[in-house]
Amino acid sequence: MSSQTPSLQDIYGGGTHLVKFSSPTCGPCRAAAIVVDRISEDARFSDISFWEVNVADPSNGEMVRQLNIRSVPVVVVVKDGENRKIIVGGGVTETAIEDTLLALTE
Helix, strand or coil: CECCCCCHHHHHCCCEEEEEEECCCCHHHHHHHHHHHHHHCCHHHCCEEEEEEECCCHHHHHHHHHCCCCCCCEEEEEECCEEEEEEEHHHCCHHHHHHHHHHHHC
């Protein structure tokens, strides 16, 4: 997973991206981070860019507002500039993410 915060151009400029929106003080976000980290290391998904956006960081405020992120954790999967799946809260599971990514890579 990239330690850099993506720009909207990074996410919507083409390719397939998974963006996890979270906060360091959020327990469910830490659990989601473990799941996303594990998936990002899976060879089946090597063509996908994995990003993390800290919603508590003021420098990310504009992106959080533009994408209408209102709670965390949220995982947004983007392919070729289009939101393909938004997974919120307790739905951020290994199965949900893997199924989504596999459907986009087949």
